[in-house]
Amino acid sequence: MSKKITIAIDGYSSCGKSTLAKKLAKALHYQFIDTGAMYRALTYAFAQQNLVSKDHLDEKNILQSLPSLEIQLDYQPDLEETFVKINGNDITQQIRLPEISALVSRIAAIKEVREKLVKEQRRIAEKGGYILDGRDIGSVVFPQAELKLFLTASPTIRAERRFKELSDKGIATTYEEVLKSLTERDEIDSNRKESPLIQTEDAFVIDNSHMSIEEEMELILNKIKTLV
Ligand code: DC
Numbered sequence: 001m002s003k004k005i006t007i008a009i010d011g012y013s014s015c016g017k018s019t020l021a022k023k024l025a026k027a028l029h030y031q032f033i034d035t036g037a038m039y040r041a042l043t044y045a046f047a048q049q050n051l052v053s054k055d056h057l058d059e060k061n062i063l064q065s066l067p068s069l070e071i072q073l074d075y076q077p078d079l080e081e082t083f084v085k086i087n088g089n090d091i092t093q094q095i096r097l098p099e100i101s102a103l104v105s106r107i108a109a110i111k112e113v114r115e116k117l118v119k120e121q122r123r124i125a126e127k128g129g130y131i132l133d134g135r136d137i138g139s140v141v142f143p144q145a146e147l148k149l150f151l152t153a154s155p156t157i158r159a160e161r162r163f164k165e166l167s168d169k170g171i172a173t174t175y176e177e178v179l180k181s182l183t184e185r186d187e188i189d190s191n192r193k194e195s196p197l198i199q200t201e202d203a204f205v206i207d208n209s210h211m212s213i214e215e216e217m218e219l220i221l222n223k224i225k226t227l228v
Helices: 017-028 035-048 059-068 098-108 111-125 137-141 155-168 175-191 213-225
Strands: 006-011 031-034 071-076 081-086 130-134 147-152 204-207
Touching: 006 017, 006 137, 017 031, 017 130, 017 147, 017 213, 031 035, 031 071, 031 111, 035 059, 035 071, 035 081, 035 098, 035 111, 035 130, 059 111, 098 111, 098 175, 111 130, 111 137, 130 137, 137 147, 147 213, 155 175, 204 213
Parallel strands: 006 130, 006 147, 031 130, 147 204
Antiparallel strands: 071 081
């Protein structure tokens, strides 16, 4: 049996990181962790407690509430869906709403939030055989990962893809709103003080603007063959 490695997938918002991660997990029989879902889950919990909104961030009470929040991720490969619970309550659908997308980068910039989630991600995936997608996986969470992928695509193509995905799910939004939201998120994620989104020197960079998912998979599976 070939060695199970750790695969880190980082990149901008809506670059197809989780679509790729799910396909790779299936092909390689690996586990998948959507780390963005963890940041979204905390954001949802804080929004419910009125600790974050469009024009307000109550960092003091966020830090107080943080230790009491327990996140559970359950990725079901057959459904290609990560089920997310916070303190036992299922919030799988809620964390994808545009209002949570609009707030999550501000929560993800808080040092203590990142420390809690990075610790959890390392605990779950330390044995290898995991694919994790996020913003700081190759740079901070698993800098020793055997394969680091950095995905990118043009903002307009990413917005078109995400708009279609949200429309297919029946979520009301417009292309312009999606483009604005993802541009803002990239800006905050790339410029924050704590673990900003960066392209590490050892990452394999893929611009998938004009690539099909099949082409992308072939490229990466060939790369993996050289590693295991
Ligand atoms: O991948 P996503 O869009 O679900 O991520 C939601 C937000 O969480 C995104 O704005 C950046 C942040 N995030 C992060 O800072 N670090 C990660 N490892 C994953 C996500």
